[in-house]
Amino acid sequence: xxxxxxxIGSSGILKVNAERVLRKLDIEATVVAADxxxxxxxxxxxxxxxxxxxxxxxxxxxxxxxxVVENYFDTQELTVKLEAALG
Amino acid sequence: xxxPPLPESAILIGAEAADWRAAVTLAxxxxxxxxxxxxxxxxxxxxxxxxxxxxxxxxPGLALAHARPGPEVIDDGLSIxxxxxxxxxGHPHNxxxxxxxxxxxSTPGDHLAAVAxxxxxxxxxxxxxxxxxxxxxADVQRIMGVTE
Numbered sequence: 001x002x003x004x005x006x007x008i009g010s011s012g013i014l015k016v017n018a019e020r021v022l023r024k025l026d027i028e029a030t031v032v033a034a035d036x037x038x039x040x041x042x043x044x045x046x047x048x049x050x051x052x053x054x055x056x057x058x059x060x061x062x063x064x065x066x067x068v069v070e071n072y073f074d075t076q077e078l079t080v081k082l083e084a085a086l087g
Numbered sequence: 088x089x090x091p092p093l094p095e096s097a098i099l100i101g102a103e104a105a106d107w108r109a110a111v112t113l114a115x116x117x118x119x120x121x122x123x124x125x126x127x128x129x130x131x132x133x134x135x136x137x138x139x140x141x142x143x144x145x146x147p148g149l150a151l152a153h154a155r156p157g158p159e160v161i162d163d164g165l166s167i168x169x170x171x172x173x174x175x176x177g178h179p180h181n182x183x184x185x186x187x188x189x190x191x192x193s194t195p196g197d198h199l200a201a202v203a204x205x206x207x208x209x210x211x212x213x214x215x216x217x218x219x220x221x222x223x224x225a226d227v228q229r230i231m232g233v234t235e
Contacts, residue, residue: 009153009190010145012202017210033199035155036139053179054140070180072145073209 001032003039003051003059011035013072014050021078027086048085050078090165090204091190093233097121097166098224104168107141107176107184108133111152113168114189123164123191131159132189141176144184149215150176151205153190156198163201164191167227169219185219208232 002018004011011033022029034042036058043049046064053068065085071077097117104110115129131154136143144150166189173183188205192198208214208231221227 004139004142009151009192009202010142012199013145013151013206013209016199016203016206052142052145054142071147073206073212074146075210 001034001039001042001046001049001064003034003036003049003055010052010072014069017072017075017078018050018082021075021082025079025083025087027082029086048082089200090208090231090233091163091192091201092121092123093165093167093228093231094121095224095228097123097164097189098227099166099168100221100223100227101171102168103171104174107136107150107174110150110168110170110174110184110187111136111189114152114166114187117166117168118164118189118191121164121166123160123162123166125159125161128154128159128191131155131157136176141178141182144176144178144181146209146215147181148173148183148185148219149181149209150184150187151190152187153192156192156195160191160193162191163193163198165189165205165231167218167231169221169227186215 002011002014015031015033049064067081118124132152168187170185173185175182
C-alpha cells in the first residue's frame with residue numbers, strides 16, 4: 001500500500017509507479033493508495049507500505065515492511081527498495 | 088490516460104515567492120483562474136502541508152501541492168508554477184523547489200487515471216529541469232504533453 005496525507009496525489013503517483021515496477025519484477029501484488037487517516041484499517045493486511053519519511057511514525061505498529069521513498073518518480077529507487085523487501 | 092486540464096491560465100512562469108506558502112498559494116490561484124478550484128482551496132493545500140509536513144515535495148525540485156476532493160474543488164485541474172528563486176519546503180532530500188504542481192481532483196476514486204498521466208510525464212527524469220527552464224506557457228504544455 002502507499003500512504004500520503006490526502007490519499008489522492010502523492011500516494012496515487014506512488015501506487016502507479018509501484019505497480020509498474022512490480023510488473024517489471026514479475027511480482028503479483030495489489031497496491032492500495034490510502035490517506036494517513038485510514039492507514040490503520042488497511043495496514044493490517046499490507047505486506048509492504050510505501051510512503052515518505054513524515055508518515056512513518058503515524059503508521060504505528062505493523063508487520064509490514066515500511067519503505068521510505070525519496071523520489072516518487074525514480075522507478076530505479078522503487079525497484080531497488082521493492083526488490084529488497086519482496087525479492 | 089489523460090492529464091487533468093492544464094490551460095494557459097493555469098500556468099505561471101518565473102514567479103517570485105517568498106516562501107513555500109507563497110509558492111503553494113500561487114499554484115492555488117492558478118487553479119482558481121482556470122476554474123478548477125475556489126480561492127479557499129489555497130488554505131486547504133497549505134493546511135495539508137502544515138499538518139503532514141513537506142511530503143508533497145515528491146521529487147528533487149518538484150512539489151505536488153494538493154488537498155482532498157471537497158467543496159473547494161470545482162473540477163479536475165492541474166496548474167504549474169515555476170519559480171525564479173527556488174524555495175525550501177523543509178524536505179530532507181528534495182529541496183529546494185523550483186516547480187510547483189497544483190492538483191485539484193473533484194471526485195475521489197476516479198483520480199488515478201489523471202494521476203497516472205502525471206506520473207507518465209515525470210517518469211522522464213528530465214521533465215522537472217525542462218519545466219524549470221520553460222520560457223512560456225506553450226513550452227510547459229508541450230513538456231506536459233498537452234495536445235490542444
